[in-house]
Amino acid sequence: MERDSQLHLYELVADRLKEAHARVRTLQVPEGVRMALSRKLLVVTAASKHDLVDAARRLDRLMKDLDEGRFPEGD
Template sequence: MERDSQLELYEAVATRLKEAHSRVRALQVPEGVRMALSRKLLVVTAAAKHDLADAARRLDRLMKDLDEGRFPEGD
């Protein structure tokens, strides 16, 4: 039973990561900002390999920032 919930969480995180990548690609922002957002997505992806619940929380924060138009500074 626990494995089923873990698989469901993994599927939800994977689906949301795909959505986040699409949203970042579609943003009309300077390339440095896009790169910073891509790095954040890579961190979430890496976190999902070790701590799925933490990755889901990080992704929630990132998506909220995107929704509210808060973007990291670009290089």
């Protein structure tokens, strides 16, 4: 049963990562901000390989920031 819930969480995180990448790609922001957001997404993707629950939490925070218009500083 735990394997099923882990698989469901993996599918959920994967779908949300796809959504997040699409949102970042279409944002009307300076390139430096887009790159900073892309780096955050890469960190979440890497985290998902080792700690899926932590990756889901990080992704939730990132999506909330996007929803509220809070973006990182660009280089």
